Amino acid sequence: MTGKRLWSWLAVVLGGLYFLLPLVGMFDFSLRMQRDGYSFEAYRIVLTDAQFQQTFGYSVGLALLTIVLGILIVVPTAYFVRLRFPGLRPIVEFITLLPLVIPPIVIVFGYIRIYNTSSILPLTGSWWGTNILLLFGYATLSLPYMYRSVDTGLRTIDIASLTEAAQSLGAGWSRILAIVILPNVFVSVLSGAFLTFAIVIGEYVFAALLNVNSFGPYMVWMGGNRAYEPSALAVVAFIITWACMGLIQLFTRFSKFSTVRR
Amino acid sequence: MAFLDIHHLEKSFGALRVVKDFNLGIEKGEFVSFLGPSGCGKTTVLRMVAGFETPTSGAIRIDGQDVTAAPANRRKIGMVFQAYALFPNLTVEQNIGFGLRVAGEGKTETAKRVAEMLELIGLPRLGSRYPFQLSGGQQQRVALARALAVRPQVLLLDEPLSALDAKIRVSLREEIRRIQRDLGITTIFVTHDQEEALSMSDRVVVMHQGVADQVGTPFEIYNRPATRFVAQFVGTLNLLDADLMDAAAGHIRLGDVPVALNRTLPGRVGDRISLALRPETVALGRREHGSVVLAGHIAEVHFLGSVIRIRVTVAGQLVSLDTFNRPDRPPPAVGTPVEVSVSDRDLLVLAA
Numbered sequence: 001m002t003g004k005r006l007w008s009w010l011a012v013v014l015g016g017l018y019f020l021l022p023l024v025g026m027f028d029f030s031l032r033m034q035r036d037g038y039s040f041e042a043y044r045i046v047l048t049d050a051q052f053q054q055t056f057g058y059s060v061g062l063a064l065l066t067i068v069l070g071i072l073i074v075v076p077t078a079y080f081v082r083l084r085f086p087g088l089r090p091i092v093e094f095i096t097l098l099p100l101v102i103p104p105i106v107i108v109f110g111y112i113r114i115y116n117t118s119s120i121l122p123l124t125g126s127w128w129g130t131n132i133l134l135l136f137g138y139a140t141l142s143l144p145y146m147y148r149s150v151d152t153g154l155r156t157i158d159i160a161s162l163t164e165a166a167q168s169l170g171a172g173w174s175r176i177l178a179i180v181i182l183p184n185v186f187v188s189v190l191s192g193a194f195l196t197f198a199i200v201i202g203e204y205v206f207a208a209l210l211n212v213n214s215f216g217p218y219m220v221w222m223g224g225n226r227a228y229e230p231s232a233l234a235v236v237a238f239i240i241t242w243a244c245m246g247l248i249q250l251f252t253r254f255s256k257f258s259t260v261r262r
Numbered sequence: 263m264a265f266l267d268i269h270h271l272e273k274s275f276g277a278l279r280v281v282k283d284f285n286l287g288i289e290k291g292e293f294v295s296f297l298g299p300s301g302c303g304k305t306t307v308l309r310m311v312a313g314f315e316t317p318t319s320g321a322i323r324i325d326g327q328d329v330t331a332a333p334a335n336r337r338k339i340g341m342v343f344q345a346y347a348l349f350p351n352l353t354v355e356q357n358i359g360f361g362l363r364v365a366g367e368g369k370t371e372t373a374k375r376v377a378e379m380l381e382l383i384g385l386p387r388l389g390s391r392y393p394f395q396l397s398g399g400q401q402q403r404v405a406l407a408r409a410l411a412v413r414p415q416v417l418l419l420d421e422p423l424s425a426l427d428a429k430i431r432v433s434l435r436e437e438i439r440r441i442q443r444d445l446g447i448t449t450i451f452v453t454h455d456q457e458e459a460l461s462m463s464d465r466v467v468v469m470h471q472g473v474a475d476q477v478g479t480p481f482e483i484y485n486r487p488a489t490r491f492v493a494q495f496v497g498t499l500n501l502l503d504a505d506l507m508d509a510a511a512g513h514i515r516l517g518d519v520p521v522a523l524n525r526t527l528p529g530r531v532g533d534r535i536s537l538a539l540r541p542e543t544v545a546l547g548r549r550e551h552g553s554v555v556l557a558g559h560i561a562e563v564h565f566l567g568s569v570i571r572i573r574v575t576v577a578g579q580l581v582s583l584d585t586f587n588r589p590d591r592p593p594p595a596v597g598t599p600v601e602v603s604v605s606d607r608d609l610l611v612l613a614a
């Protein structure tokens with residue numbers, strides 16, 4: 001009994017070290033910019049860098065837009081598939097998983113081929129077009145996470161009865177989605193949203209190939225040209241990701257009403 | 263024409279005919295129950311009236327208007343579900359006010375109506391709670407208030423009490439009936455509980471395999487069942503096999519015992535028929551006038567409290583009868599020879 005316990009503890013400790021040591025090393029390194037001991041000099045330089053602020057701001061904005069677009073696409077789709085076409089569920093699920101299977105580089109080359117300047121829809125030719133293309137691309141990348149979490153959320157409520165109750169009270173589809181369905185899957189939508197946020201913030205391939213100055217290419221450029229700042233940047237990115245995860249937990253815990261009990 | 267008119271309604275799912283030639287007229291303010299066993303199509307008819315299901319053929323008219331093709335959200339029909347279906351993200355007040363909000367009603371007007379409805383269902387202080395903070399009975403009251411707040415033309419309830427325990431079921435059904443009377447709202451109530459249907463309704467529709475077997479007042483349904491199914495499904499019933507001896511004179515034979523019914527019966531000599539009689543119409547002992555008297559002996563005695571149910575073997579068949587408990591007279595012992603009597607009018611003849 002005690003022997004078994006010892007082994008499981010050992011496994012946990014080893015696993016923990018495996019994940020934590022590189023982080024500790026990176027953090028340690030990021031603090032050593034000045035010869036005479038630890039300092040946050042690298043962080044100061046990174047955070048005050050105009051380019052950092054500009055690319056980071058851009059990526060945050062884009063991430064938020066991606067989330068909105070993702071919600072607009074995924075919530076009605078998942079809802080109608082569950083309500084009206086349950087037979088289509090495996091197919092839709094498969095489609096939403098495709099971005100995990102097809103490498104982003106393939107997707108973005110596809111985009112460039114279809115929407116290049118000599119095509120019918122020359123999106124890559126203009127600033128607006130490129131941004132829209134990037135937004136749509138990111139929405140695609142977010143599909144697997146968004147769809148899964150929203151679908152799981154829909155499973156916990158009786159959408160058929162709620163829909164019928166709302167209909168008999170005079171509500172149409174848009175109202176049912178906005179004031180009955182969305183609020184009840186909001187926690188699930190949020191968890192999908194935070195994952196999307198984390199993905200979009202650090203994304204490199206799409207941005208680089210579409211020639212957009214977002215946070216991902218900035219991090220890579222930094223990594224190629226500086227010594228201490230990239231470590232500081234990595235720690236910052238890491239904290240952002242973990243903050244997202246923490247927020248998911250927080251929102252799940254403190255949602256005002258429980259959808260589980262009925 | 264009736265206020266709610268269901269006209270030759272049919273519904274098939276694939277090859278399965280679930281509702282067959284269903285006709286019904288409901289007057290304004292009437293309370294009608296659909297009673298029938300599981301799977302007989304009660305919910306399907308109700309959902310077609312509500313607009314959640316499209317009829318295969320037939321028509322539904324409300325107040326003279328054909329609504330057969332109208333979408334559910336334009337029908338002005340209130341619906342109460344077995345599983346309550348309250349919106350979990352909205353408070354009780356917001357739930358009740360939902361329909362008014364959708365209709366674009368003003369804030370003060372809505373608040374006034376919501377308070378009125380909370381008063382009506384007897385929960386004036388629970389307006390700010392969420393559904394999960396309410397008991398099942400309270401949730402169903404809120405669901406009723408939510409359906410009624412928009413002043414629908416028709417109220418539909420699909421087994422609203424089945425998820426509740428027995429005590430609350432009885433008190434809530436009385437309350438539903440009171441509210442329905444107060445508001446004078448035309449109501450269809452679906453149930454598979456005959457006591458519910460008989461005690462609440464102006465009229466009962468007994469459904470069987472997608473067909474409305476009989477439509478009538480609870481009194482008619484119980485005392486004059488039109489079909490064998492209705493007779494068996496509603497209430498407890500003794501069914502006895504008998505042979506028809508003389509249809510015109512009303513002579514039959516129960517085993518070896520000849521019985522005179524003194525009325526003309528359908529069928530021909532030698533036909534096998536079923537005699538149906540309610541336990542409460544059979545009396546122990548000989549009654550003088552217009553009664554059929556049968557001899558037998560006591561087979562079982564069940565003491566149920568205020569009522570004693572006794573089974574008597576008559577001509578080789580069991581007949582149940584109910585007598586009231588009387589403290590000064592203990593029930594007869596098993597095996598005692600007895601006579602039972604029943605008025606010939608209470609002996610219903612069903613085709614076998």
Ligand SMILES: Nc1ncnc2c1ncn2[C@@H]1O[C@H](COP(=O)(O)OP(=O)(O)OP(=O)(O)O)[C@@H](O)[C@H]1O
Pocket residue numbers: 275280298299300301302303304305306307454
């Ligand atoms: N969407 C559907 N697709 C196929 N068959 C259905 C559908 N809805 C109902 N049925 C079938 O129609 C028949 C009647 O169903 P319905 O729900 O109306 O019965 P019910 O009288 O309400 O029964 P219960 O008392 O169990 O609620 C059943 O045999 C059922 O299997």
Ligand SMILES: [Mg+2]
Pocket residue numbers: 304305306420
């Ligand atoms: Mg049903």
